[in-house]
Amino acid sequence: MINMEEISRYLKQYKGRELTFMEVCGSHTAAVIKYGIKELLSDQIHLISGPGCPVCVTPSAYIDRLIALAKEPNTYVVTFGDMLRVPGSRQSLSEAKGEGAKTKMVYSPMDLLALAKENPGITWIFAAVGFETTAPVYTLLLEEAEKAELSNIKLLTALKTMPKAIEWLINQGAAPDGFLAPGHVCAITGSSYFNDLAERYRIPFAVSGFKDTELLAAIYGLVRMSEKHAAGVKNFYPSAVEDTANRTAAAKLNTYFTVCGAVWRGMGMIEGSGLCLKEEYRRFDAGSLAITEDTKKNQGCLCGEILMGKKEPGDCPLFGGACTPGKPQGACMVSCEGSCYQHYIGGI
Amino acid sequence: MERITMEHGGGGRATGELIESVFADAFSNEILSAMEDAAVVEGSAHIAVTTDSFVVTPPEFPGGDIGRLCVCGTVNDLLMRGAVPKYLTCGFILEEGAELAMLRRIVRSMAETAREAKVQIIAGDTKVINGNGGLSINTTGVGFVPEGVSIHASNSRAGDAILISGNIGDHHAAVLSSRMEMKNTIKSDNAPLNEIVERLCESGVEVHVLRDVTRGGLATVLKELAISAGLRFEIEEEKLPVDPQVRDFCGLLGLDPLYMGNEGKLVAVVAGKDAERAKKIMQNAAYGARAERIGSVFAAKEDFDRGKLVLHTKIGGKRNLDVLQGEGLPRIC
Numbered sequence: 001m002i003n004m005e006e007i008s009r010y011l012k013q014y015k016g017r018e019l020t021f022m023e024v025c026g027s028h029t030a031a032v033i034k035y036g037i038k039e040l041l042s043d044q045i046h047l048i049s050g051p052g053c054p055v056c057v058t059p060s061a062y063i064d065r066l067i068a069l070a071k072e073p074n075t076y077v078v079t080f081g082d083m084l085r086v087p088g089s090r091q092s093l094s095e096a097k098g099e100g101a102k103t104k105m106v107y108s109p110m111d112l113l114a115l116a117k118e119n120p121g122i123t124w125i126f127a128a129v130g131f132e133t134t135a136p137v138y139t140l141l142l143e144e145a146e147k148a149e150l151s152n153i154k155l156l157t158a159l160k161t162m163p164k165a166i167e168w169l170i171n172q173g174a175a176p177d178g179f180l181a182p183g184h185v186c187a188i189t190g191s192s193y194f195n196d197l198a199e200r201y202r203i204p205f206a207v208s209g210f211k212d213t214e215l216l217a218a219i220y221g222l223v224r225m226s227e228k229h230a231a232g233v234k235n236f237y238p239s240a241v242e243d244t245a246n247r248t249a250a251a252k253l254n255t256y257f258t259v260c261g262a263v264w265r266g267m268g269m270i271e272g273s274g275l276c277l278k279e280e281y282r283r284f285d286a287g288s289l290a291i292t293e294d295t296k297k298n299q300g301c302l303c304g305e306i307l308m309g310k311k312e313p314g315d316c317p318l319f320g321g322a323c324t325p326g327k328p329q330g331a332c333m334v335s336c337e338g339s340c341y342q343h344y345i346g347g348i
Numbered sequence: 349m350e351r352i353t354m355e356h357g358g359g360g361r362a363t364g365e366l367i368e369s370v371f372a373d374a375f376s377n378e379i380l381s382a383m384e385d386a387a388v389v390e391g392s393a394h395i396a397v398t399t400d401s402f403v404v405t406p407p408e409f410p411g412g413d414i415g416r417l418c419v420c421g422t423v424n425d426l427l428m429r430g431a432v433p434k435y436l437t438c439g440f441i442l443e444e445g446a447e448l449a450m451l452r453r454i455v456r457s458m459a460e461t462a463r464e465a466k467v468q469i470i471a472g473d474t475k476v477i478n479g480n481g482g483l484s485i486n487t488t489g490v491g492f493v494p495e496g497v498s499i500h501a502s503n504s505r506a507g508d509a510i511l512i513s514g515n516i517g518d519h520h521a522a523v524l525s526s527r528m529e530m531k532n533t534i535k536s537d538n539a540p541l542n543e544i545v546e547r548l549c550e551s552g553v554e555v556h557v558l559r560d561v562t563r564g565g566l567a568t569v570l571k572e573l574a575i576s577a578g579l580r581f582e583i584e585e586e587k588l589p590v591d592p593q594v595r596d597f598c599g600l601l602g603l604d605p606l607y608m609g610n611e612g613k614l615v616a617v618v619a620g621k622d623a624e625r626a627k628k629i630m631q632n633a634a635y636g637a638r639a640e641r642i643g644s645v646f647a648a649k650e651d652f653d654r655g656k657l658v659l660h661t662k663i664g665g666k667r668n669l670d671v672l673q674g675e676g677l678p679r680i681c
Contacts, residue, residue: 034667035661035662035663035667036661036665107528212661213663336602345669345673346667346669346670
């Protein structure tokens, strides 16, 4: 059994072949910066950030659609805080407020229930973004809305799932030597969720938690697997992640949602990488299926390439100049889990 | 239940009764009781003046209320220039429908805190507006700066020690918990910091900068001080005092205690040689029990080093800290 001190020493003194690992969870990106993890690795080990922040991968057409809905009479668009500042093709929701867009920020989608009950004359549309982790929460909202017979709650969905997007990245040639698999996602899906990818593409996956030691242990796991040319999924977050899926969450997702294509900012439409409402629940949908493409606000923005791990935030000509958290040009600079935002505020 | 009505703001009988029964009673002192249009008070050569408006919701929260807060906030701002706080004025903006019993509790709490902070409330005003039963308070504070005291934001020097007077993030976490109806025992730290400042200044410790750590949190305050002095500030994550419950609360919501507001904490930048003594003094003063030295000030080696704030993480990494961006919202996944 190796201890933390030995792991730290190993990672700092590693002199083997150059290795690049991609984290595909926004919380991992944030934690890597928060704990200063890159400082603790040898120059031979690189970490790059993939498309793991749900806000960052939301295409501008989706924001445009939210703005249009928020301007309709008797309609409110309800979001998490980050979404308000994400740029659409012309403006963000928060900028559109001055032009009559009606928005409300909540901490939980469940807050919609009270809003809808108290204001039956208003349609409440939730900007339902998120990955496998967030999607089950929306099923709880729909369940309650059905029970209470509320017809004034709708979702504009931009729900994403990881495996097809990772496969797309690999096929685009952005293949790293291994993936830090998202711990929160795996808590819902089980670590076996990535088995198929790991086997078919012979790439190591390490499921990681979000503490400094958990990240180091998972990175160590990836280095060791790479050295042995071993593929497969290793779970370094057993306190929260099991091999198999959380059955309750999976059942609820299957009830309301079905697999569909999804548009990723900077990456475009990827078949099978999203979740949308099933036919029988389409009455809750606010037009999500009409969103099929992505347009850039600022042509210089490298958000797409950065999300694919092909470029670092510092490579973007706009980074830190035209694009800052105060006036973001791309979504990676908006969300507190975006890689540009994290590099801007925490980079050494 | 008695509530505030528009008549209470009309300037007639109801206004008179409100002032008499709620404010005059609680704040009574010779200057205020004269009910003049302006208070005339004794002065000093160097006068510190500050003003602040308080709009917190809910107005009563675990560990405090807007009344205590509006005294502490303004008194602490005066103290941060090394001034001895003397007088406060207060302006109440009451919303129609505000509960009179709540107003009484808040006013009483204000009076009590003013006594604790050794300030007199010498002038006031009340207005009533349409609304939903809330209230806002503005306080202006006046204090006297003793001869020879020079404490200001750009006064940090290379070799100085950085100290914090206690746990960070408590107020923010308490208000947020209350707003989100989360059950925990986190309490606001709202408190007047007179004793810490008085004792530090009397002790002969070379105090260069004092700043209260309010909105924006510790990181924002230190970054501003680093920029203002053109020096490099370094702090140790391991030394940062954070209540375990606040830490867990932040973890749950994706918040960072470094960016969360307090209402009864200060940062002191003192000469390095006085660091240990300053820490002991703070620890023995009211509201300073968990005071800690958290870092040091360095000369900027290169231009890009100026105004840098670096955090040494527990595990040995490094991270740049900037001022708070946006509003510090809970994360979504």
